[in-house]
Amino acid sequence: MFQDFVRSEASRRRYWRRSLAGWPLIARARPNAAHRALTRIESMQRVTRIATQNVDGLHERAGSATTIALHGKIDAVVCLDCATRFSRSDIQRELEAANPGFREASVASAAPDGDADASDERDTGFVVPACAKCGGVLKPDVVFFGEGVPQPRVADAREALERADAMLVVGSSLTVYSGYRFCEWAAALHKPIAAINIGRTRADPLLALKAGERCGPLLCALAQRLAAS
Secondary structure, three states, X not given: OXXXXXXXXXXXXXXXHHHHHHHHHHHHOOOOHHHHHHHHHHHOOOOOOEEEOOOOOHHHHOOOOOEEEOOEEEEEEXXXXXXXXXXXXXXXXXXXXXXXXXXXHOOOEEOOOOOEEOOHHHOOOOOOOOOOOOOOOEEEEEOOOOOOOOHHHHHHHHHHHHHOOOEEXXXXXXXXXXXXXXXXXXXXXXXXXXXXXXXXXXXXXXOOEEEOOOHHHHHHHHHHHHHHO
């Protein structure tokens, strides 16, 4: 929760100790077939804008030029006091230098969002780096629970939706409202919504088409068909 992170030094230690262990998984991540297929479809101008709730930056790494990262990007860190931005890789080096032995000793398993499972018992003694410019509190430049998505990003995505012919949901249950609201807006604008997702989505009643399949193979097949046509 954002308020916990801001108000509690213990919460910040808890976050950064787990991030110390989980960051290497994010840093090594590479785009998959779905990311690459969407970029290919985008290059054909069949997709005009990608709005993602993911914070891993993989759409951009796949070559997308239109992505709106609604929840920010985990590879950046911002100072809450002076707004200076830092590379997450640079902060990782500071964390490792200030906390020798923590990365190896404290982790059970890394999670896909850059977090890691670890015991709270070892938080004591963990050193959290401060802003190199003003000494302020550092936070990953992503939207925490309890924060709102910055309005300029929402406005950009809404404008793209208004210009689009239709909306495609890829690999999301739409449980989080920041994504689901675009389905509500698309429905209000009488634009058809399609989804590729295994399992139920929050927007199922609004969908014109749904494919309960894996995103990668289906998007690759779609890209090939569009290229052929």
